[in-house]
Amino acid sequence: MIQAKGYAAQTPETDLAPWSFERREVGPHDIQIEIQYCGVCHSDLHQIKNDWFPGVFPMVPGHEIVGKIVKVGDHVKNFKVGDLAGIGCMVDSCQVCENCQEGLEQYCLEGNTQTYNNLDRSGVPTYGGYSNTIVAREEFVLHISDKLSLAATAPLLCAGITTYSPLRHWKVGKGHKLAVVGLGGLGHMAVKFGVAFGAEVTVLSTSASKEAAAKELGAHHFVVTTDKEQVKAVRNKFDFILDTVSAVHDIDMYQSMLRVNGVQIGVGVPPAKLEVAPFSLIGGRRSLAGSGIGGIQETQEMLDFCAEHNIVSDIELIDIKDITAAYERMLKGDVRYRFVIDIATLK
Structure with missing residues (x-):
């Protein structure tokens, strides 16, 4: 197993705090990303507080993830070590139902696997991008252009799509x-x-x-x-x-x-x-x-469009230790327009 560290809510009543956990080893079709930035979505706060449905705790939020690939599985075809890459709101789906076949994995008839606050297809909890590393299947990893600010690109993975x-x-x-x-x-x-x-x-x-x-x-x-x-x-x-x-x-x-x-x-x-x-x-x-998010192909199309037209999110970069204060400001609308965590501040 890969040792990871991040910020997690242990219960809906507790604030996010440092937490060490494990990621799975990189399989033949997997990619490991060293996370550099993670956007802060309003849904992160809703989910750690159980506002929508009972959560899977401890919970590591974050689904606007960008960073650098540090390891690829033997069967990975379209990515290599050193590439910039991103992960959005989902990390798997059945990939065979009619919606998945049409590039609508977000509407998978069996339910897609969310990047966090979910169980993967083997029953293991998923943990998000408020952390230093993540492992996901190649099919759910996205190419990130080096033409754009990496930090400001992170929110494109949710707010953008x-x-x-x-x-x-x-x-x-x-x-x-x-x-x-x-x-x-x-x-x-x-x-x-x-x-x-x-x-x-x-x-x-x-x-x-x-x-x-x-x-x-x-x-x-x-x-x-x-x-x-x-x-x-x-x-x-x-x-x-x-x-x-x-x-x-x-x-x-x-x-x-x-x-x-x-x-x-x-x-x-x-x-x-x-x-x-x-x-x-x-x-x-x-x-x-x-409308929800887009499928993987459409999300890549969006990222490519943004690279061509120089479109990114307007952000405020924060230290991860300030996440609770950022949530409080977010509730007041005191941000233009998206907080992004600098994962280098995760000690």
């Missing part, structure tokens, strides 16, 4: 009016991708103070959703709304902003059920949809 995938699925681009709800870790990536794809992008936010930041990211317009007159002015305007908000909010208000046949796509995960009036949908043949 979570926004890229629905925009590509619905073919959002030139001639479309796209609204992005929320300007956080997900929202700021949605703005960057929407602009890069040629859409006219509007940010919808409850915070008027975020307008300048939205414009700096490339947004063409900004609407304060607590201002009734501004909301009225954008009724029936948008072809698509990408909703990144993880708090309970008024779906009907956003539906009123869609044109006929418009689509509101949810990628945030509020803690309670969302309510929608049927006439909000029927009145304009509007749709309310959802």
